[in-house]
Amino acid sequence: MILSGRVVTVSRTRIHCGLNSLDGLHKLLESPEYRKSRVFILVDNNTGKHCLPALVEVCPLLDSAMMFEIEEGETSKSLDVAAKIWSELLSAKADRQSLLISLGGGVVSDLGGFIAAGYKRGISYINIPTSLLGMVDASIGGKTGVNHLNLKNQLGVFYSPIAVYIDPRFLKTLPLAHIRSGFAEIVKSALVGDAVLWRRILRQGAGNILAEDTSGKPWQDMILKTVIFKNRLACQDFREQKLRKILNFGHTIGHALESLSLGSNDARLLHGDAVALGMISETWLSHLKAGLDETETPEIISFLKSAYRTQIEVLEGSIKNRTSAYDSIFDLLLHDKKNAEGKLKFTLLQAVGKPKINLEAGRDEIAAALDKIFD
Ligand SMILES: NC(=O)c1ccc[n+]([C@@H]2O[C@H](COP(=O)([O-])OP(=O)(O)OC[C@H]3O[C@@H](n4cnc5c(N)ncnc54)[C@H](O)[C@@H]3O)[C@@H](O)[C@H]2O)c1
Structure with missing residues (x-):
């Protein structure tokens, strides 16, 4: 884990936490491993409005990324929404080297992780949590999933993001x-x-x-x-x-x-x-x-x-x-x-x-x- 530049623990997921932690994202996208990846961003209507502009500002490479926007809220955490985005990824000819960035609260990160895990048997994904619950819980630990038949998190897999960037400045606009x-x-x-x-x-x-x-x-x-x-x-x-x-x-x-x-x-x-x-x-x-x-x-x-x-x-x-x-x-x-x-x-x-x-x-x-x- 990297906390404001300090490496504290190493896990499969690199966790960057603190103000300016997003600086690391730019470096990761330019690294030999991901330089050639096509990048897709998943947001909901609130994080698209309140958080995406700030993200693109610190990481201008993302300006050309294709964006998927879902309706905010728990009902978007569904198999139907996941299937719709899988179809869009296929139409966009996303390959296995593609990278999905989930920018949002727990709904976006649970759904994004599930989509990444299922697409072509698994593409890389990154969590950028923007809600407090996302920062302290949902973005960490690799649990992904969707709700089904009005029951919480019934379909899902354990699948780790390659990195998590936690910048508490996103909380400014959180109700x-x-x-x-x-x-x-x-x-x-x-x-x-x-x-x-x-x-x-x-x-x-x-x-x-x-x-x-x-x-x-x-x-x-x-x-x-x-x-x-x-x-x-x-x-x-x-x-x-x-x-x-x-x-x-x-x-x-x-x-x-x-x-x-x-x-x-x-x-x-x-x-x-x-x-x-x-x-x-x-x-x-x-x-x-x-x-x-x-x-x-x-x-x-x-x-x-x-x-x-x-x-x-x-x-x-x-x-x-x-x-x-x-x-x-x-x-x-x-x-x-x-x-x-x-x-x-x-x-x-x-x-x-x-x-x-x-x-x-x-x-x-x-x-x-x-x-x-x-x-
Ligand atoms: N995978 C896990 O380990 C894990 C752990 C805990 C919870 N969860 C899941 O997380 C979900 C709840 O997460 P949540 O509370 O973040 O809900 P959420 O994703 O619905 O976000 C809450 C609301 O805040 C808005 N929002 C998010 N960031 C914002 C920002 N910076 N500015 C303005 N608005 C913003 C969202 O659009 C939404 O309306 C549940 O589905 C729960 O099951 C998963």
Whole structure:
């Protein structure tokens, strides 16, 4: 990983993080390996408008690249959109040496990676994340995929980008709702792997952190710590056999809530918001099943409930009957990729910084954990 010019770790993916990190992209495109590659750029309508001009400015070579623009949002992460872009790549006679650059949030990087993995059995791709969630999570680790039949990430492959360029200056135009969504992944990362960072976040308070300018040092520091942590786990356990599963804290219930909200127009939860709500429930499950103590359990739950109060209200407003909503959530939980032999498996906390994977929980315990979101 290269942080503002410093090489810290080496993985299959070169990760450049920090202001001016995009300078490295120009060098890569001019290197003997990629000089002759045809370059394609995937954006959505927002990143095409807010981020592409800045990218072309620092890397004028990209001015002649062919661009694919998708509609922003989760519905573009689909097999239909991927197939449309594969057809366009074929029409443009893109060959196996072609290079795809995904410039956007997690939707663009998940879809772009999936397209790159499938085109002619795999072309190279680069992630340039422009959302906070993309920077700290989605662009790193090589998980690619699309949603299918209203279920999250059901089709996909592990396929690493050749490089990731994380420049926090892109965050200037990112709406606050998406800063808050990305912040949930920073909190998760702190809860599973960095008790010092968690204490700092807790001391400062979500309201103060979210009100701060994202170009400031505290944000840069949180982004960097989260990137390093995720990259280390992804390098050690690329296919999520064991260690990397610790990053799933909050995600089992979070994904079910996100899928539930995919079918609703009024109560759409952003990915990070759903993970934050999932962490409320899974903190309670941690207390029940993993021994998370009487001090940390309420601390975490009240922090998350106050930071994501509006999202809880929106979800609550969309639920007419809790029993039938919980039934739908259980159905969705059964699709979770972590399950085995029909048992629901969770990553839970024994303490902050001490996660434990593959813990089972029963229906009543899960219902009690869901109640913690609303009560
Ligand atoms: N592959 C992984 O490991 C992984 C990890 C976590 C999440 N994800 C996936 O990531 C997706 C969520 O990512 P996301 O929150 O970035 O969503 P997103 O890609 O939809 O981006 C959020 C919104 O912000 C806009 N946007 C992005 N950057 C902007 C900028 N700089 N200025 C203005 N607008 C900007 C986008 O157009 C979009 O409207 C989900 O599909 C989730 O499943 C993947």
